[in-house]
Amino acid sequence: MSHTESAYGLWSLVIINSLVFILFAFSFTRPKTRRDWRSFGMFSAFLVALFTEMYGFPLTIYLLMSWLARNFPGIDFLSHDAGHLLETLMGWKVNPHWGPFHIFSNLLIAGGFWLLAAAWRVLYEAQGTGQLAVDGPYARIRHPQYVGFVLIMFGFLLQWPTLITLVMFPILLLVYIKLAKREEQEMLARFGDAYRTYRERTQAFLPWSARRSPSPTGAPPNSGKQP
Template sequence: MNGVGDGHGLWSLVLLNTCVFVGFAYSFFKPTTSRDWKVFGAYSTFIAALFAEVYGYPLTMLLFHGWLTARVEDADLFGHEARHFWSLLMRNHSNPDPHTGALRFLSFATVLAGFVLLAMAWHVLHLAQRRDRVAATGPYRSIRHPQYVALALIMLGLLLHWPTLPTLLGLPLLLAMYLRLAISEERELTREFGEAWRGYAAMTPRFIPALCGGHRRHAE
């Protein structure tokens, strides 16, 4: 289709999958501020770019066609198999099934964990905002920015199953942007809540939870 095989040019699937992943995340993230929209907009752009290549136009396959043709024997680089890049590279060695392999389950588990964390974080943050207090319960007990971590997990999980060159290059840039936005948000929270926020931030990691010790119960 469109000169790149029947596995691509499926723009209706691009739209459907983009709407599902963006819409589902929106139902929990619910952006309101300009910062929220930047965070959510970056995530939405990533999702759209990913599915545009997975089902639309196979840019990565075109760029690496010569290298992959020499490396992978008898593979349809523009068909369904090409969507599962890691399985395609391992094809000559173990012939893994991309639908039942361990990487598929790891991808699914990572995406699911991201959505669950996003839902839990939104509930806690919404309640804290209504009460005009620092969010410090639920996932906020372990990390200061669970919503950013949740979106990163969703994107990472999708890349484990459908790696593409634009999204592989784009993910580090998005994570760097999330870091800058998190630091900016913390400055505002410091001005708004003062010692309450500083005390919470001193005991709680920004993105990666402490694996052992060093975390005390926060004052309600």
């Protein structure tokens, strides 16, 4: 294995990519409350950690270098392409940007941002009229914004797994679940039966397992606010 130039130490790309994706997500979520900022801050920290290893300092590769060099001889793990570890470890002889993991990750990331955008439009209109958001993504799941964040993070994990983000991901999942439960208690205290009915007919995170039943009035409740 020969190595001529490191693909890392590109801190300008770390900053640019972090800002682009964080600001893009911010434009769809518009955090207002302390809880909103907390969830958005954790998502932002995940992206910064990701891009730091993707373009700045490849901590995961350095820590695993001995094992990687022993089991995958002839691969320059300080090249950018080899940093797509899942594609490299599977041994697929294609450009990793066109490999199955990378393509699937792009679909997840795009789907996550689409979900954030679609949920924000519905939520913004509902907040403006003081109604419960039950249209669009909210008609299928109660917490589409959290699901959007998770899809984006999981997509990046498939694209560029690192030890730090692998540790962060399950922690963020637990935190988002905890935040979602806290939001629901607030909604129940504020809107009572309207939100209780909505919660009973709409699944929290997985739309395909939602238990849907007709509303007594033939339509979903339409008062209050969905976080």
